[in-house]
Amino acid sequence: MVVTTESPIRVFLVDDHRATLWGLERLIDSAAGRMRLVGSATSMAELLSSPDSREADVIVLDLDLGGLDSSTSLADLQRTLNARILVLTGARDLDVHRRAVLAGARGVVRKEEPVDVLLRAIEKVHEGDVWVNRALIGDIMDMLTGARPADDEHSARIASLTPKEHEVIAAVVRHRGAKSLIIAEGLGISEHTLRNHLTVIYHKLELHGRLDLYVYAKEHGLGAADQ
Incomplete structure (x- = not known):
């Protein structure tokens, strides 16, 4: 009988608030066995320059880094890194969430959500699923299946x-x-x-x-x- 064990999900964290980053690091550490923290950063430049980011399976990225919208850098991240991106945000505006996913994020978690929600989201995104608000499921499924490839961008604009x-x-x-x-x-x-x-x-x-x-x-x- 051959027993196989799954490798822990390698997680990289990005948040410009060091206190928040510290808390996120402790959260990932608490899920030892399921997840492993491979690194953290406080800016997009620090993320891109970190060798540890190349090892990550999932990057948890604060959407607001120093007042800048991180979703504008998602295309660059996808070209540079192999990890799936899970966005963490304080925004409740579904249009903000939609823009992040259309830009390449595999999921969006609000900062006010319970910590176990973030852990589940990391697992689901790592498995290849999309983690978003239920109100966006239809839009995201259309995007992933290519049902509206030419209209996605215009639909997002008009929906705003x-x-x-x-x-x-x-x-x-x-x-x-x-x-x-x-x-x-x-x-x-x-x-x-x-x-x-x-x-x-x-x-x-x-x-x-x-x-x-x-x-x-x-x-x-x-x-x-x-x-």
């Missing part, structure tokens, strides 16, 4: 829009070519408030002006219900 921003887009489509004052009056807001809404919308949809917004809205059916 608020009801008020949808209303503003509908007004822009409805009053194509009209002056801002007319659009603002139709919405019952000031021109200044309209400009603020449009600035946020342009940023979310990665557009450069009202003409771009009009074309984008027509292509993706935004504001159609108000036509």
Whole structure:
């Protein structure tokens, strides 16, 4: 009879708060036999320069490192390292979680979750599963199966829009070519408030002006219900 034992999951931790990092290290140590801490870092640069990160099976990465969004570096991490990335965040916004997964994270755990949730998430991600909020399961499954490869990026952007921003887009489509004052009056807001809404919308949809917004809205059916 041959008895085989599974190797512990090699975990690397990244968090810019040393007290939090210390607690995470103790948590992984408490799961000895199931997991093994191979290293830790307090910045993205430190992570990438650490030889220990090359040994990791799972990297637990704080999404907010020194005020910077770590999800913007996930593509570089995937090209450089073989580990699966599990994001740890204090954000409850599902759009933040969605962006992290679309950028390459295999899972998202909120910092307020019980510690055993993080341990289970590490195990599941190591096994090849995805660990996300239930509300995102459908989106993530579509992404992994390739059901909507061309639309994933646009879907994530559009999903980030608020009801008020949808209303503003509908007004822009409805009053194509009209002056801002007319659009603002139709919405019952000031021109200044309209400009603020449009600035946020342009940023979310990665557009450069009202003409771009009009074309984008027509292509993706935004504001159609108000036509």
